Amino acid sequence: MSALASHGGPTALARRALRALDAVPYALLAIPLRLAVAVIFWNSGTTKLANWDATLDLFENEYKLPLIPPDIAAYIGASVELSTPVLLVLGFLTRPAAAVLFGMTLVIEIFVYPQAWPTHIQWAAMILVLLCRGPGAFSLDALVRRRFPDRA
Secondary structure (H helix, E strand, O other): OHHHHHOOOOHHHHHHHHHHHHOOHHHHHHHEEEEEEEEHHHHHHHHHOOOOHHHHHHHHHHOOOOOHHHHHHHHHHHHHHHHHHHHHHHOOOOHHHHHHHHHHHHHHHHHOOOOHHHHHHHHHHHHHHHHOOOOOOOOOHHHHHHHOOOOO
């Protein structure tokens, strides 16, 4: 009798594999999710800082956001891209940070690069999971909730 047959065949093996995957706790999945989103925006923020004149030129000539002067938009964009990744990595104020990044992603998609929707939908999907499910148990948010259950 083969090893596969002695374990119930391919269907049983598939069921066991699915049960094992279902058993992976969200707390473990949230860590690389938080890191992935953080890296995307951190890299963009550090690129802005590396050449501020080029950043201002981009906001003046390419990004052209409505209602916000280009220099103000550049400062806001860089500030968001450098602060929210830190919060995500720490798992602190994760849902507010995710909400801000979701809004920023929508602005980028609608007003700046609408043709880049395949990338933006990936960002939005990751951000929405963090917004809806939070940072997971391995986070400062979870620590605060455990330490101050009535206030969190």
